Amino acid sequence: MTTTFFLIRHAAHDNVGSYLAGRMAGVCLGEAGKAQAEQLGGRMARETIAAILCSPRERTQETAVPIALACGVGEIAIRAELDEIDFGDWSGKTFDELNGDASWRAWNDQRQEARTPSGETMLDVQERIVSLMNGVRELRQNQCVALISHADVIKAAVCKVLGLPVGDCFRFDIDPASITTIVSGDWGSKLLRLNEAA
Template sequence: MTTTIYLVRHAAHDNVGGFLAGRTPGIRLGLEGRAQADRLGQRMRREPFAAVLSSPRERTQETAFAIASASGMVVETDERLDEIDFGDAWTGKTWEALNGDPTWNHWNAERAVARTAGGESMGEVQLRAVAALSDAAGRHADGAVVLVTHADVIKAIICHVLDLPLGHVHRFDINPASITPVVWGDWGAKLLWLNETVS
């Protein structure tokens, strides 16, 4: 039995790429992000799927709602799909401020072993995200499900699927409003394609 899992990164908020949003409350989709989410909803109507699961962050919930509502479904929230916990020291900081922090630079250079400042490691992110994916696959065997989450969470899952060290997360991109499907089964998992961006 196999399950197709569509890993979807949330659409863009107004300052995507401008600062580390992390788990900052109240970060919602901007005008372009809402348009991206609507396009995702229309794109995903071409794929049969049984459920839409989402991180609890507002930007993922809004993206997931656009996908679910376009196919007449509701959104289920799974806390294990949440953004990385970057801790109070980093959350909400600009990239300029972070780049001057040696602990931030260490974390980016040593993702396989380093821990965020007051938060979690990429290994912990991978464990919880893969568990969420495995549970979703078990509930929808021989079907498909959409998981709406965050770039680094998707990267952690892809590293697991491809058996890549977590230090290799910088070798590929996961853009806002992108789709990355994997097939999950008792035999293992495989990547179908990477980072399809809906135009």
Template sequence: MTTTFLLVRHAAHDRVGNFLAGRTSDVPLGDAGRAQAKRLAARLAGEDIAAIYASPRRRTQETAAAIAAASAIAEVKIADALDEVDFGSWSGKTFEVLNTDPLWQQWNCRRSLVRTPGGETMLDVQHRVMAFVEALAARDRDKKIALVSHADVIRALICHVLGLSVDAWSRLEVGPASVSAVAAGDWGAKVLTVNADFT
């Protein structure tokens, strides 16, 4: 009995790579991101997805809505466990500004030990996303479920399944609108794909 999770990173917003969107809830997909989401949705339409869960952020909701429409799924369920890392006061800052912050440098070197200012550690993120996946795997056996989330949340989950420290995050590329996949069952879990570009 195996549950397959399609780990979808949201499609691109107009400032991907320029600023840390974090939990800034009103960041929408840009024109390129909407086109990405539409292509991704068309590719996933034949995957027999049973349910879609998404982070509360607008960019994930818009990506999930495109997948739901193409797959004839009536409802996208919001899951706080899939929310972006709580970056605290870093949310909304440009990477140019963040790169001058010594704590930001420490965070990117030792995420297992460093807490964001007023926010989470990567271990917090890993705990919440794994608890959610384990609960779904126990309940929704032999189904394929799409989880629309954020790069670092997906990295945290994959690191856990692979038995890696969260400090290995930078070894995993998780691009906008990419799909990674994990299978889970009573026997454990395994990574099927990482960062597949379906667009």
């Protein structure tokens, strides 16, 4: 028995790529992002989605709503395991500002060992997303589940499935409003599609 996971990165917020949003409050989808979320709804309506789990961030919840409506899923479950990395003091800073910070450079150069200012590591992130997926698989056998999350969280899950060190997360992209499909069973997990556009 297997469970199919659709790992969906939230749609674009305004100024995506110019600053580190992290867990800041009030980071919502822009007009382009709202259009992407509607497209995701149309794409996911082709699947039989049994449940939708979502990060607590506004941008993920705004992405999840059109998917839930299109798929006829009445409730969106908010799960802390899907939350963005806790970047602590780095949140809200522009990437130009961060590039002058030695600890930020270490985070990107030594992703295997480095910690954010809050103390979270990529292995911590991987542990929480994989643990969630394992728990969901026990409850949702032979079903499809959508997980709405963030780029690095999805990358951590993909690295686990492919047996890659988490430091190899820079070797592939997870774009806004993309879908990454993983099938999980008693035999393990496999990646079916990576970074699919809606």
